[in-house]
Amino acid sequence: MALYDVFRISGSALSAQSVRLNTVSSNLANADSVSDSPEKAYRAREPVFAAVLSALDASQASVGVRVAGIVESQQEIPRDYMPDHPLADRDGYVYKSNVNTVEEMANMISASRTYQNNIEVLNTSKQLLLKTLNLGR
Amino acid sequence: MPLSFDSALGIHVKALEVRGKRTELLASNIANADTPGYKARDIDFRAVLSNARNQTGFHLRSTNERHIAAGNDSVSSSLLYRVPLHPSLDGNTVDGQMEKAEFSENALRYQASLTFLDRKFKGLIGALKGE
Numbered sequence: 263m264a265l266y267d268v269f270r271i272s273g274s275a276l277s278a279q280s281v282r283l284n285t286v287s288s289n290l291a292n293a294d295s296v297s298d299s300p301e302k303a304y305r306a307r308e309p310v311f312a313a314v315l316s317a318l319d320a321s322q323a324s325v326g327v328r329v330a331g332i333v334e335s336q337q338e339i340p341r342d343y344m345p346d347h348p349l350a351d352r353d354g355y356v357y358k359s360n361v362n363t364v365e366e367m368a369n370m371i372s373a374s375r376t377y378q379n380n381i382e383v384l385n386t387s388k389q390l391l392l393k394t395l396n397l398g399r
Numbered sequence: 400m401p402l403s404f405d406s407a408l409g410i411h412v413k414a415l416e417v418r419g420k421r422t423e424l425l426a427s428n429i430a431n432a433d434t435p436g437y438k439a440r441d442i443d444f445r446a447v448l449s450n451a452r453n454q455t456g457f458h459l460r461s462t463n464e465r466h467i468a469a470g471n472d473s474v475s476s477s478l479l480y481r482v483p484l485h486p487s488l489d490g491n492t493v494d495g496q497m498e499k500a501e502f503s504e505n506a507l508r509y510q511a512s513l514t515f516l517d518r519k520f521k522g523l524i525g526a527l528k529g530e
Contacts, residue, residue, distance in 0.1 A: 263421035264423040267423045267426075268422060268423055268426040271427050271430045272426055275429070275432075282433075293426060307435075311434040312434060312438050323423075323424060323440065323478055324423045324424050325431065326430060327430050327431050329431075334410050372433070375495075376432055379429050379499060380430060383426045384432075386503075387426065389506075390419075391511065393510065393513055397513065397516060397517055398516075
């Protein structure tokens with residue numbers, strides 16, 4: 263029955279979007295992290311989504327979504343001259359994270375809207391199924 | 400006169416089936432709203448429904464995942480890609496608002512078919528009871 267697959271599809275989207283929300287919260291939490299070298303500095307993470315293709319369904323009509331991986335931002339790590347800082351390197355620099363807070367906030371809103379959309383799809387499908395069960399009563 | 404469910408219930412059984420399939424398709428589009436390279440898909444409801452009506456009761460069943468689909472599934476053989484109004488740079492053609500609107504409309508029409516079927520069943524029950 264086609265409607266039951268909606269639970270699988272929307273469920274996969276919910277879990278993918280919650281991974282995205284997780285990375286956003288991790289990025290925002292570490293926005294002000296500092297370290298003593300550019301290698302150790304926190305880099306913003308972002309999940310990469312991919313459609314779940316199945317070997318059984320040749321037409322690939324309705325597919326769920328999965329997190330294919332998490333990539334770190336390759337933007338330059340900003341550095342500050344703070345010789346008094348306990349983590350300052352030999353030249354007096356500390357290295358901050360390359361998280362763009364504004365970008366992360368926009369990302370968060372987008373993720374939560376998509377999450378809500380999928381919840382609504384789930385709810386509607388559930389109601390349709392319940393009504394189908396009561397057919398002829 | 401023999402009573403056949405197929406003739407008594409009419410087109411609504413098939414319509415419900417195709418509506419259910421379309422619900423799944425639209426849910427898949429909404430789920431992949433942020434997937435790079437995903438192309439939104441939909442079906443031509445009228446074509447699929449008329450296909451389903453003309454179909455005979457014989458189907459080819461694939462018993463191995465490497466079998467080529469025989470095109471007995473009228474929905475998957477008439478899948479189309481949506482023409483995007485404004486495709487995004489990552490190759491995704493899902494328009495969230497439009498997909499949601501289509502989803503709501505589809506759900507409503509599913510309920511309409513359901514109501515029709517419900518009335519048909521109630522009519523049959525009434526006729527059987529003869530009250």
